[in-house]
Amino acid sequence: MSRIADAAKIADRKPDDVTLVAISKKQPDDRIEAMLATGQRVFGENRVQEAKARWAERRLTYPDLELRLVGPLQTNKADDAVALFDVIETLDREKLARHLARSMEKLGRRPRLYVQVNTGEEEQKAGIKPSQTADFVARCCDQYGLEIEGLMCIPPVGEPASLHFALLRNLAEQAGVSKLSMGMSADFELAVRLGATSVRVGSALFGERPAPA
Numbered sequence: 264m265s266r267i268a269d270a271a272k273i274a275d276r277k278p279d280d281v282t283l284v285a286i287s288k289k290q291p292d293d294r295i296e297a298m299l300a301t302g303q304r305v306f307g308e309n310r311v312q313e314a315k316a317r318w319a320e321r322r323l324t325y326p327d328l329e330l331r332l333v334g335p336l337q338t339n340k341a342d343d344a345v346a347l348f349d350v351i352e353t354l355d356r357e358k359l360a361r362h363l364a365r366s367m368e369k370l371g372r373r374p375r376l377y378v379q380v381n382t383g384e385e386e387q388k389a390g391i392k393p394s395q396t397a398d399f400v401a402r403c404c405d406q407y408g409l410e411i412e413g414l415m416c417i418p419p420v421g422e423p424a425s426l427h428f429a430l431l432r433n434l435a436e437q438a439g440v441s442k443l444s445m446g447m448s449a450d451f452e453l454a455v456r457l458g459a460t461s462v463r464v465g466s467a468l469f470g471e472r473p474a475p476a
């Protein structure tokens with residue numbers, strides 16, 4: 264999208280340094296096909312089973328697809344997630360780190376990993392606490408042999424996202440990881456200006472997700 268390139272230019276960044284992750288959850292097939300026809304190859308989903316249904320076949324047609332999991336992952340779906348996704352952005356607890364390490368060993372496949380940070384410290388939201396992020400990243404590596412590529416956050420509704428984007432960037436620096444998954448339809452340009460290396464855009468790209476019938 265040219266809006267990403269424009270935001271990158273304003274921030275004196277190269278447009279190519281920002282990956283557009285097209286969030287395809289709940290979108291109808293015709294929109295997925297139209298998006299593929301534009302050349303878009305990086306897609307994000309928030310549910311393992313739904314992603315499998317939408318992408319397992321298409322993978323064969325489009326071997327250069329990159330699939331990212333951006334929704335919560337239950338440990339009993341770790342095998343499925345490791346088998347399907349190229350990137351898992353929602354590593355948010357030690358138990359999941361243990362299961363992912365085991366699944367990777369078993370399946371001989373190593374998706375790239377992001378740690379999800381609960382930057383707003385919201386009760387109902389998944390993610391590692393900001394104060395524990397660097398320790399958790401180190402533990403993933405030391406204890407489970409997992410290499411963490413970056414951090415991901417979903418800012419609280421009704422708060423300025425910029426504070427959360429800036430916090431995530433600081434935490435990444437402290438933790439020694441280089442990638443930042445932040446920014447959605449409402450705020451991806453802001454995220455790009457604040458250092459996002461990938462933005463997760465759904466409705467602004469595909470149109471509103473249809474209400475379930």
Ligand SMILES: *Cc1c(COP(=O)(O)O)cnc(C)c1O
Pocket residue numbers: 286288309333334417447448449463464465466467
């Ligand atoms: C659905 C979703 C998005 C995309 O949301 P839009 O507002 O449609 O851009 C991004 N990130 C996550 C984690 C999501 O679940």
